[in-house]
Amino acid sequence: MSLGFRVLPGGAAGPIVKEPGDASFAGWSGRAWRSGRSPARLDGGACPSALDADASVPPAYWGAPSGLACLDTVTSEVWETGYGHHITRLMVLSNLATLLGVSPREVTDWFWAAYTDAYDWVVEPNVLGMGTFALGDLFTTKPYVSGAAYIAKMSDYCGDCAFSPKRDCPITALYWDFLDRNEPRLRDNPRVAMPLRSLERRSNKRRDEDRRVRSWVMETLGAGEVLHPRDRPSEV
Ligand code: SF4
Numbered sequence: 100m101s102l103g104f105r106v107l108p109g110g111a112a113g114p115i116v117k118e119p120g121d122a123s124f125a126g127w128s129g130r131a132w133r134s135g136r137s138p139a140r141l142d143g144g145a146c147p148s149a150l151d152a153d154a155s156v157p158p159a160y161w162g163a164p165s166g167l168a169c170l171d172t173v174t175s176e177v178w179e180t181g182y183g184h185h186i187t188r189l190m191v192l193s194n195l196a197t198l199l200g201v202s203p204r205e206v207t208d209w210f211w212a213a214y215t216d217a218y219d220w221v222v223e224p225n226v227l228g229m230g231t232f233a234l235g236d237l238f239t240t241k242p243y244v245s246g247a248a249y250i251a252k253m254s255d256y257c258g259d260c261a262f263s264p265k266r267d268c269p270i271t272a273l274y275w276d277f278l279d280r281n282e283p284r285l286r287d288n289p290r291v292a293m294p295l296r297s298l299e300r301r302s303n304k305r306r307d308e309d310r311r312v313r314s315w316v317m318e319t320l321g322a323g324e325v326l327h328p329r330d331r332p333s334e335v
Pocket of ligand 1: 166167168169170246247250251256257258260261262263264268269270
């Protein structure tokens with residue numbers, strides 16, 4: 100067994116989960132992900148969470164349609180092939196999970212379950228270290244998060260989406276809400292200075308809308324339901 104992030108620089112021991120997790124699969128499906136028992140000496144790996152993210156992996160990651168074309172396309176490809184390239188892992192799956200505040204350990208466990216190349220040396224650094232910012236700036240200089248503009252620029256998912264990246268994409272609201280919620284933790288990070296300056300110019304009404312969009316997304320995806328533009332909370 101490799102150490103993963105069970106031991107941190109300087110010899111400090113990170114928090115470790117007692118047993119391997121199932122990324123909330125049993126919680127919504129009512130079925131166990133694994134059959135049989137794990138080897139007795141296997142723990143669930145390191146579970147740092149620099150941003151105190153503790154939400155569950157939503158059913159959409161397990162194949163339930165979400166209404167977000169980028170997420171639905173990537174997850175269906177992963178479940179079909181057991182593979183996805185580096186950018187979809189970061190830009191879509193890790194990004195959205197981080198914006199939603201999903202537990203980095205749960206996100207990492209999901210990658211373990213879904214990908215054929217899930218090895219310690221791939222998953223732990225790429226997801227736990229880089230994708231979810233679980234170790235803070237110990238591993239990467241800033242959270243790898245973005246709104247819809249970046250996804251629209253780097254992919255062709257948005258053309259098939261019920262949402263518009265310029266008008267009502269919930270991922271953009273999630274991005275601003277992520278910055279708002281984590282501003283106290285990120286304010287001393289020079290690499291986040293520019294987005295935080297943009298956040299300062301965002302009105303309280305828009306921030307309130309961002310919060311309500313996040314609650315709507317969390318509730319809808321948490322229930323395994325589909326997001327529709329008509330249900331999206333808007334500015335009051
Ligand atoms: S509009 Fe938003 S949710 Fe839809 S594909 Fe583009 S980034 Fe994803």
